[in-house]
Amino acid sequence: MSDVYEALQKIVGEDYVSNRAEERYFYGRDPGLMPPHEPDYVVMPKTTEEVQEIIKLANREKVPVTPKGGGLALTGLVIPLKGGIVMDMKRMDRILEVNEKARYVVVEAGVTHGALKSYLQKHHPHLRHSIPDSPPIATIVANAVIHGQGRLSQQHGFNSDMVSGLEVVLPTGELCRIGSCSVSSYWFSKGAPLPDLSGLFLGWFGTTGIITKLGMKLYPCKKIRDVMLFLTDKVDLVPEVIRKLAHTEMVEDIVVTAQPIPLRFKGNFYILPFITGDLEEEIEFKKKMAWQALMVYFESRDGGFVSVTPDMKPSLLAMPSKDTTRFADVSKGGGFEYSGPIAPIDKYPAYLEKLEELASKYKLFYSSAARVIDGGHSMMFSFSYTFNRANPDEMKRAKVALDEAAEFALEEDGVIWKPNINEQQMVMERMDPNTLMLMKKVKQLLDPNGIMNPGNWEVK
Amino acid sequence: MQQKDYASQIHRCFRCGYCKFPTDYSSFNCPSYRRFRFDSYSTGGRLWLIYAWLKGEIEWSEHFAEILYTCTTCKNCTEQCPMKFAPDIVDWIVGARSDMVEKGKIPPRVARFFEAVYGYGNPFKQLRSDRAAWANGTKKYAAGDEYLLYVGCLGSYDENGQKMARSLVDILNASGISFGILGEEEECCGNEIYMLGETGLFQNLVEKNCQKFKELGVRKIVTLSPHAYNTMKNNYPAFGGSFELCHYTQLLNDLIEKNKIKPSRAKAKVTYHDPCFLGRYNNIYDEPRQILQSIPGIELVEMERNRRDAFCCGGGSGNFVTDLLAGSADSPARVRAREAYETGADTLAVACPSCLTMLTDAVKAEDLDDKLAVKDISQILEELLSAK
Numbered sequence: 009m010s011d012v013y014e015a016l017q018k019i020v021g022e023d024y025v026s027n028r029a030e031e032r033y034f035y036g037r038d039p040g041l042m043p044p045h046e047p048d049y050v051v052m053p054k055t056t057e058e059v060q061e062i063i064k065l066a067n068r069e070k071v072p073v074t075p076k077g078g079g080l081a082l083t084g085l086v087i088p089l090k091g092g093i094v095m096d097m098k099r100m101d102r103i104l105e106v107n108e109k110a111r112y113v114v115v116e117a118g119v120t121h122g123a124l125k126s127y128l129q130k131h132h133p134h135l136r137h138s139i140p141d142s143p144p145i146a147t148i149v150a151n152a153v154i155h156g157q158g159r160l161s162q163q164h165g166f167n168s169d170m171v172s173g174l175e176v177v178l179p180t181g182e183l184c185r186i187g188s189c190s191v192s193s194y195w196f197s198k199g200a201p202l203p204d205l206s207g208l209f210l211g212w213f214g215t216t217g218i219i220t221k222l223g224m225k226l227y228p229c230k231k232i233r234d235v236m237l238f239l240t241d242k243v244d245l246v247p248e249v250i251r252k253l254a255h256t257e258m259v260e261d262i263v264v265t266a267q268p269i270p271l272r273f274k275g276n277f278y279i280l281p282f283i284t285g286d287l288e289e290e291i292e293f294k295k296k297m298a299w300q301a302l303m304v305y306f307e308s309r310d311g312g313f314v315s316v317t318p319d320m321k322p323s324l325l326a327m328p329s330k331d332t333t334r335f336a337d338v339s340k341g342g343g344f345e346y347s348g349p350i351a352p353i354d355k356y357p358a359y360l361e362k363l364e365e366l367a368s369k370y371k372l373f374y375s376s377a378a379r380v381i382d383g384g385h386s387m388m389f390s391f392s393y394t395f396n397r398a399n400p401d402e403m404k405r406a407k408v409a410l411d412e413a414a415e416f417a418l419e420e421d422g423v424i425w426k427p428n429i430n431e432q433q434m435v436m437e438r439m440d441p442n443t444l445m446l447m448k449k450v451k452q453l454l455d456p457n458g459i460m461n462p463g464n465w466e467v468k
Numbered sequence: 469m470q471q472k473d474y475a476s477q478i479h480r481c482f483r484c485g486y487c488k489f490p491t492d493y494s495s496f497n498c499p500s501y502r503r504f505r506f507d508s509y510s511t512g513g514r515l516w517l518i519y520a521w522l523k524g525e526i527e528w529s530e531h532f533a534e535i536l537y538t539c540t541t542c543k544n545c546t547e548q549c550p551m552k553f554a555p556d557i558v559d560w561i562v563g564a565r566s567d568m569v570e571k572g573k574i575p576p577r578v579a580r581f582f583e584a585v586y587g588y589g590n591p592f593k594q595l596r597s598d599r600a601a602w603a604n605g606t607k608k609y610a611a612g613d614e615y616l617l618y619v620g621c622l623g624s625y626d627e628n629g630q631k632m633a634r635s636l637v638d639i640l641n642a643s644g645i646s647f648g649i650l651g652e653e654e655e656c657c658g659n660e661i662y663m664l665g666e667t668g669l670f671q672n673l674v675e676k677n678c679q680k681f682k683e684l685g686v687r688k689i690v691t692l693s694p695h696a697y698n699t700m701k702n703n704y705p706a707f708g709g710s711f712e713l714c715h716y717t718q719l720l721n722d723l724i725e726k727n728k729i730k731p732s733r734a735k736a737k738v739t740y741h742d743p744c745f746l747g748r749y750n751n752i753y754d755e756p757r758q759i760l761q762s763i764p765g766i767e768l769v770e771m772e773r774n775r776r777d778a779f780c781c782g783g784g785s786g787n788f789v790t791d792l793l794a795g796s797a798d799s800p801a802r803v804r805a806r807e808a809y810e811t812g813a814d815t816l817a818v819a820c821p822s823c824l825t826m827l828t829d830a831v832k833a834e835d836l837d838d839k840l841a842v843k844d845i846s847q848i849l850e851e852l853l854s855a856k
Contacts, residue, residue: 023504023796024505026506028529028531029526029527029529029531029532030508030517030526030529030531030532030535031506031508033508033516033517033520033525033526034506034507034508034513034516034517035507035508039482039483039484050506052505052506078485079507080484080485096505096506096507098505099505120493121493122489122493122494123493123494123495125493126492126493126494127494129492130494143484143485143486144485144486144489144493145484145485145486145488145489330486330550333482333484333486333550333551334550334551334552336482336484336551337480337482337551337552337553340477340480340553341479341480342479342480342481342482343482344482396479397479397480397519398476398479
């Protein structure tokens with residue numbers, strides 16, 4: 009194995025490869041609750057050519073390769089289950105192109121959401137991308153690979169739906185372009201009008217290749233952004249409130265939050281429609297439409313809009329949301345994880361009931377921030393539990409609660425988002441057998457030596 | 469001081485990575501992460517590794533110690549961390565270093581730093597008798613002087629620091645205020661010793677300094693270095709050493725406002741680098757800029773990362789001697805030198821002897837020394853008083 013280390017040094021330079029205990033420790037775990045497993049090497053390529061060389065080496069030596077961006081999925085997707093190489097992509101950090109008129113950006117694999125946000129604000133202030141609530145170190149590519157969601161997902165779907173082209177190093181080392189960029193110099197489409205091959209890579213957690221460049225659609229950055237707050241204590245009304253808001257086609261983003269503390273939050277559901285516009289009149293009109301859509305609940309006294317005070321707005325409007333991260337320290341324990349099923353919006357009440365039931369059963373602090381996706385075709389519901397890293401018993405209880413939540417979510421016809429390896433098996437057990445067979449064939453065809461992030465989406 | 473509590477709190481880091489960034493997320497603002505790029509060198513990495521060490525999940529190694537000591541304690545993480553414990557992060561790192569020092573497990577370069585201060589009273593192993601070699605007859609502090617000018621180790625022994633000290637002395641003489649230095653009686657301030665975790669030696673230095681200051685009847689101290697200013701202002705009071713402290717930029721700004729010094733016209737485009745121990749530690753951002761803006765003919769331009777987002781030169785926590793972040797175009801000082809050059813400025817102004825040395829060397833390494841002059845504010849001002 010020392011030959012592999014030396015070969016990696018030759019490819020990326022000695023400063024950017026490590027087999028030392030400290031890097032192996034850190035890269036062998038993520039902030040969630042999945043058990044750790046250490047890599048043999050951590051390597052940080054700078055170029056696509058270096059990625060290709062590493063993959064060719066890994067094939068020759070039959071060494072597993074796990075690509076890593078920000079490492080914030082929380083479900084162990086970048087834990088190298090079979091050791092080998094963790095490839096930290098963050099040195100590939102160039103923003104290569106912004107096409108103002110066709111509204112897309114082409115980035116290298118290590119560009120973070122924070123860096124792209126900053127770059128667009130400075131150089132293209134009338135354009136924006138869909139920023140997730142995860143911390144700014146999350147990379148554009150990794151977030152797309154896990155079908156992440158962001159602030160524009162209510163309008164435009166999963167962040168992976170916004171991909172407009174890929175450059176991929178296949179598991180056998182060949183370089184491949186996907187979408188319009190395979191034919192043209194423009195990165196405007198990941199598929200149409202060609203056969204859409206992006207599905208061979210998006211959602212596969214790096215098991216079918218390493219994305220080295222990605223085109224991402226950009227959207228108008230309106231001058232004004234505001235948030236409203238609809239409050240109800242009737243969980244059964246939440247799906248219909250969402251449907252009515254989505255029906256207006258006036259809102260950028262819809263988030264539903266539920267948590268037991270502070271006490272005023274308990275038993276209440278906060279539905280947050282985010283509004284954008286270039287004119288105050290536009291904002292007022294959109295707010296009026298939202299008001300009108302939900303007037304019936306005001307009249308029946310089942311709910312109503314409450315004022316968002318100026319001190320609340322900065323944190324509600326922040327992108328990314330620091331409050332989401334702060335949840336990890338609510339009980340001064342440094343940990344939280346969530347199971348996030350993607351499900352029809354009418355499942356909200358059942359999931360919420362289960363969230364509270366599991367919190368009570370396992371004595372955990374909970375929260376849920378659900379996000380509406382693609383005009384209400386689905387939503388991401390989060391079963392979020394905090395845990396204290398210094399309390400192994402609480403960590404164990406949180407893990408059991410999350411496992412039960414995932415099981416329940418599947419029973420209730422949801423599909424688990426960014427599932428851990430156990431949840432992947434649960435999903436595949438329920439999957440149509442021919443779909444499963446197709447996945448197996450795709451994997452075998454693309455990765456004949458099974459070196460790419462092994463253990464994930466592994467069809468038994 | 470939260471050092472002693474660190475072991476019971478350090479598990480609270482979620483390793484979210486906010487600590488790597490400036491406020492606008494435009495680049496990486498943690499000097500050691502920017503230099504090495506392994507997540508283990510970020511604040512989150514460091515805290516997770518310390519916790520692993522406390523739990524016995526990793527063994528001490530020289531590499532682990534280097535990861536800990538490449539932190540320049542610049543406090544960018546404290547500014548950016550979204551958690552309630554953010555103000556305690558540097559204390560946690562210093563606490564872990566203290567434990568390493570107690571166990572005798574520190575990098576050789578850090579050990580040599582301590583040995584030098586133990587043996588010579590400065591980290592350069594220079595003779596105490598040479599401590600005032602720069603001073604060129606500068607008057608020693610005597611009862612009745614308004615200010616004690618505390619020069620510090622860099623001002624006393626480092627070539628760039630000495631130039632800075634001489635400039636400041638010339639300006640103070642020109643202003644007419646009464647001041648004096650301690651000369652060969654001056655001790656190391658201990659700021660770096662504290663940050664490196666040698667609490668016993670730090671206490672010893674503080675006690676010696678406080679005793680000396682009290683014996684001489686010192687009430688007001690002006691420091692050349694932000695590092696000395698920081699520790700004397702924030703750490704000394706806990707040991708009974710409460711003096712009226714100011715950094716020299718505060719004093720010079722005051723003297724300019726009172727018309728006691730009046731710089732002549734210059735012609736320069738200047739960008740200013742905020743020292744961490746002046747800015748993030750003590751919230752002194754305006755006075756150095758006000759001095760520069762008071763000089764007719766100087767155009768002040770800002771680097772992209774400034775004030776609380778300023779990128780550290782890499783010299784903090786003794787790294788101006790231990791140099792654990794050197795050896796690369798990604799070394800913080802070189803990154804900062806390029807950033808300064810990109811502003812179009814012809815002069816990079818600093819207000820700290822450590823920054824002066826780090827950035828002077830970096831500008832040379834970047835082959836920019838004929839395009840970008842690195843000068844301390846005292847030097848800029850002194851040249852203009854001379855011109856007058």
